[in-house]
Structures are given as C-alpha cells and as structure tokens.
Amino acid sequence: MKAAIYCRLSKEDEYKVGESESIQNQKSMLVQYAIERGFDIYQIYSDEDYSGIDRDRPAFNAMIQAASEHRFDLVLAKTQSRFTRDMELVEKYLHGKFIEWGIRFIAVVDHVDTDDRANKKSRQINGLVNEWYLEDLSNNVRSVLDHKRREGQYIASFALYGYRKDPSAKGKLQIDPEAAAVVERIFEMTLSGIGAHKIAQILNSEGIPSPTAYKQRNGIHYKISAKNPNASLWSCPTIYQMLHNQTYAGNLVQGRHKKVSYKSKKTVWLPKSEWIVVPDTHEAIIDLETFERVQETLKNRARSGSNGMVHPLARKVVCGCCGSIMEQSGSGENRANGTRRRYLRCRMHQRAPERCSNKTCTDLNALEETVLQRIRTYVEDYFDPQKVDLPQRDDPAQKREQAKRAELRRLKGEVERRRKAIQELYLDKASGLIDAGMFSQMNQSFLEEVKQAEARILILETELGQQKTEREETEAQMQRVRQFAAVPVLTRELVVLLLHRVVVSPKDPETGKQAVTIEWNF
Template identity: 55%
Template sequence: MKAALYCRLSVEDENRGSSKNISESIQNQQLLLLDYAKKHGYELFAIYVDEDYSGLDSNRPAFVRMLADAQAGYFQVILCKTQSRFTRDMELVERYLHHLFPLWGIRFIGIVDGVDTAERHNKKARQITGLINEWYCEDLSDNIRAVFQKKMQDGQFIGSFACYGYKKDPADHHHLVIDEPAAKVVQRIYRLYLSGTGITSIARQLTSEQIPPPSIYKQMQGLKFRSPHSSFHWSVSTIKNILKNPTYTGTLVQGKEKKISYKSKKMIHLPPECWIRIPGTHPAIISEEDFKNVQSQFQSNKRKKF
C-alpha cells in the first residue's frame, strides 16, 4: 500500500526556535512520518511539503498537488504528524476527511493526535479537533490584529516596504528615515507640479531622464519588492500617488484596509475616517504648506474639468 507524507510549517507557528516548536520543523516531521511508514509497511509514494503556509490556506502548492494525486489514485494513505498539519479549517476537515477521501479510497492518519479515518468511532474526535484548530487560528488572528493596531496607534511603521523617498531605519524597522536620492526626486515632483507642470509631463520628463521609478528603485536597493507593473517608465498614477501621500509631511497614515476574515487573504478598503493618522513620526520631505497647496491645486484642476 502506497503512502503520501504531508508536512507543513506555517506562519502561525510562533517561536520556531523554542523547544516546543523544534519538533514542528519540516525535517522532524519527515523523520517521524518516514519512521511510521516503515514500521507499518507502507511504500513511500512522495513527500509533500508546504513551508510558510497557514493551515487555513486551501491553495498551498504541495497540498493542492497532493489532493490531485490522491484523486488520481496514486496512493491509498496520507500520513501527517497531526490533523492540524493537514488543515486548521473545519470546512476542509469535513470536505476531505469525511467526504472525498472515503470516495477516493484514501485513509488519513494523524500520527500524534490519533486521527484515523479508518476508525469510524473517532469521527467526532476529528470534528472536535478541527474546531479547536480553527478556534486557535481565529484567536491568533485577533491577537496579531490587536498587536498591529497598538503599533499603528503608537506611530510605529508596520508596512513591508517604506514608501518611495524613505527607508526603514536600520536601528528600528518600525521607524522611517529619509532616503536622500529618492527624496530629492519626490521634492522635485512637488516643485514641478506647484510650478504648473502637469502630471503627464512630469512622468515623461522623469522617464526621459532615465530616473528609476519607485518599483525599479526598490529592486535596485536589493529589496525583494515585486510588482506586476514594474517598468522603467514613470506612470501618471505613480506621480499622483506621490503627490497625494501625506507620509511626506512626517505624518504616518496606516490602517487603510483590513482582511474580510481570518480565513481569507482578501482585503477591503476602509473609509478615510477609519485610518490611523499619527503626525510627527518621522522626518518630513515636503512641508505641510506645499502639501496643502498641491491638494488645493488637485481640487482646482478637478473643477476645471467639469
């Protein structure tokens, strides 16, 4: 009988270096599963590994590949360290462990927590385990959200990347410092706009001078920044975003969006009155007066269009 081994280490596994979580490492999960398979006479089909994926994520690459192979009948048993390594989503527990796996002739075994779909009497235990795992994710999500909310209210930067013109302080990644070369470009954009140069003309001018736009500039600085719109051409939207960004006045504006659910990565935009604005958190590149004048000019140009 052929067996598939599934291992997962996720973003919700905190303090990986602690004695509690050393046993959760991919290597140790594999050793445990290989030993179990050998002792029980299972022939190894494949080892599927997802690292840094949540147990609530149903689109994990190795997870999806394993399920496709299971449906194709390439193996008859799936071995995991625990049910939570397979999933922390109660809906997925019901869909696969209790519905599709029996149809596909797949036996699921969670070695440590005693989960075994061949044992009908422990179905309720599997359901309870599924609920507990999901509650854990919900509580963890709430705790993380509360921590981030507190950091934002304290004026700490929580973004992955600083906006163009700034960089993260090497001594404190929650604080922004000026990135001089990029800051000079930002100041120039404001000067040009205030002197009457249109946004399209500004974009063309910077492009013709081969000044790297923000996405390319970040990559040139060695940052792992990826954008589907990365190009050496300055776009109108990029110029407009720079001219409308209050961060350049030294005010940190965060909390503009939030997840719709702890189960989903989808974000929803929040209205401006819900944003968290903390002034004076970092050095200004643009004066308050210039920023206000730019916003007034935007409104004036809008009225002229209509």
C-alpha cells in the same frame, strides 16, 4: 500502499531561515511512521512559512492535484492542523473528496484516521478548535499591531518609497536621499500642472526605477504579483497614491485597509476617519504647506491635454447661463506659429442644447491673458514689494560691522607708520646714531607688530567680505519678490490658490464683447 507525506511550518515562524528544524522533525517522524507500517513513500510535500488557513499553499495544492489523480493511497501529516486549520477544508477533503478518491488520511499525533468512522466527530471537533484558535490569534495580532500603529511605529514589511527603515531604531523611518529626490520632483511637477500620466511617462523615459524596481535593485526581496507584469514601470495609480500619502509630510498614516476575514486575503479600504494617523513621527520629505497645496490641486484636477499638461483654468471656467463646466476643444486651425487654436465651450450646450443656449466658443488663450491681467491688477492694488519683510540684520550686527571697519582703518594706518619707522631706523643705523645690536632688536620688534597687524587685517577683510555677500543676497531676494509680484505667467498652482471660478457669459450679439467675472478664494 503508497503514502504522500505533508509537512507545514506556520507562517508565524518567519525568523527561521531555509528549511527549518521543525520541518525536518515532521519529515523524520512521518518517514519513520511510514517505514514501520510498510508504506511506500510516494513524495514528501512541504510548505514553509504558510498559515494553515491559506488555500494557496503550493505544495498542498500539488498534493491535492496528485490525490485527485490517485497517484498515492494515503496522506500522512503530523497533526490535522498541519494539513489545514480551515473547517471548510476539513469537511471538503477529509469527509468528502478523499472518500471519493479512495484516499486515506492519517494525523499521527492526533490519532486521526479517516478509515476509523468512529472518530469522525473528533476530527470535526479538532477542525472547530483549530479554526477558533486562528480567529483568536488573528484578533490578538490585530490588536497588537493597532497598538504599535498608535504608538507611531512603522510596522509594514517594507519602508515607504522615499524612506528606509532606521537600523538603530525599530519601527522608525529615515529618509533615503536618492528616492526622496524623486518624490520631491513628483510633487513639484504636480504643482506645475503636469498630470499623473505624463509624470509617469517622464520618469519611465528617464529610466528612473519604479518603487518596486527600486526595492529589488537595492537587494530587498520584494515579490511582484504575476497579475502585474509591468510593476517595474511607473503608473498613474502609483503617482496618485504617493501624492495622497500624508506620510511624506512627516505624519505616519497606517491602518488604511484591513482584511475582510482572517480566512481571506481580500482587503477593503477603511473610511478616512478610521485611519491611524500619528503626527511628526519622522522627518518629512514634503513640507506640510506644499502637501496641502498639492491636495487642493488634486481636488481641482482635470484631464491633461495631448502634451500631458493641464491647462491653468481647467475645471475653473463655468458657463454664465447654466453654471456648467466649460470644456476645452480645438478648432482644427493652426496659428502662424504652428500652435493649435484652443476654445472653451459649454458642456451642457454640447450635450443638451435645449437646456442651455450658450453656443459661444471662448478663445482660451485670450481668456488666460484676461485672467492673468486681472491677477496682476489685483496684486498691484494690494501688494507692495517694498513692504515685504525680508530677513533683516539686527542693529548689533550693524554696529559690529562699523566697529570692524574702524579697526581695519586703524590697523592699516599702524602698518603704514611701522613701515616708515623701519625705514627711518635703517637711516639712523647708517648714520651711526644707533649701533647694529639696537637696530636688530628694534627692527625685529617693528616687524613682529606689522605681521600681527596684517594677520588681523586679513581676518577683518574676510569677515566684511562675507557681510557684503549677505547684503547682495538680500538684494537678490528683493529682486525675486519683484519678479513674483509682476506675475510673469499664469500657472495651475496660482489659479488653484487664488481663483474659486471664472464665470464666462455669452458674447453680446451687438458689441461682440464677452463678460468675464472672477470669483476669488478670499
């Protein structure tokens, strides 16, 4: 009689490396049992780091396949729970398929034997107890993990892209400078109006490894699903998940989804109100203000154009007749500089002309220029660059600078006087007014005083030079403020920040003029 031996080590024993002693013990016991009873061992099947509820155990499924082909006559396991903890599988195989296939099942420790009809109820009770055990264990594990999440401990197996696990503090994150630079760049590109698809294209074209590829490149044993062969590339969903993840702003977000059941691997997303968010648990890669601006930008997101850029007024322009969003379209004509003419048309008129009569095609370039001029006018009326409070040096700092300059003038004067004194001293020696010994003593004293004064002069000139640099930096800051106040270009970020919407009315048939009304966010 041929016997298949099945061994399993619980997934909870992840700290064990390689083929554990527990597996070896199971094998030794079952091999000895088979030899004592004269069974021929067909094959030993072993699953390590798999839960008894898991239906995707590779060795288990290989054994079931071989059983269906009747390659052996019985299955040996240490206990029924080693075979499975799922009551449904107990009924399916022990009391169903194995009987059809003529396969006997023996659990050595439990004294389970499917040839013994009398202990069927015992097998069923064992199955129920095993399943209850798993359910209680699942609830306990979930409670412990939720407690750790609320304590601000990061419990995921792998650190979020942009971070690494702190080796000196369990459950804490620290910034990974290389990946963090990519995260910052993604947020910057989003604020500049580049769409997620274009961002992914840029990163892939530059050969920047995706989060999955980055983990693997750094020696992290991260498994790629066979269903996703392109996991090594950046994608839109990856970009969107990063842009919405508040963890990058220093607030740890966990518990966003959960398993539907301890018997299933399927997960469902939880409502945002049920997420566990703990603020200020780690250093932020993206400051909170920038993160919130990105969220506002994403709320107003629109499809990007052929160049991957979202035009600044996307989803902000509405029809003055029906209130529908006006969509971008091209005329097919090219300008002298090779660029295509762009227009906005009422979405409702295109789809249901009977509900909106606005068939005006609004020149998008002209509209963008009009909006930009309105913003500039608004800025000129309410913003004075000269009144911007730049970091000012305090009065004590100015007084210290004046004192240093006065000291510098005094020391330079003293150095000049000492050098003249040395010259006169030499003349006195040459005239015989003083002897050589006195000359040497006085000359040495004057030279020491000059040396000390010049050392102090060098320090003062260095410090005053740095203060001059500070004044130049202040002037440079003021120059940048003036440039921003001039609003040189209309950007998506600026539109989202300032404009609620732009209402465009149809052209007046007599004058050809088109009314444009801007509704501000303030």
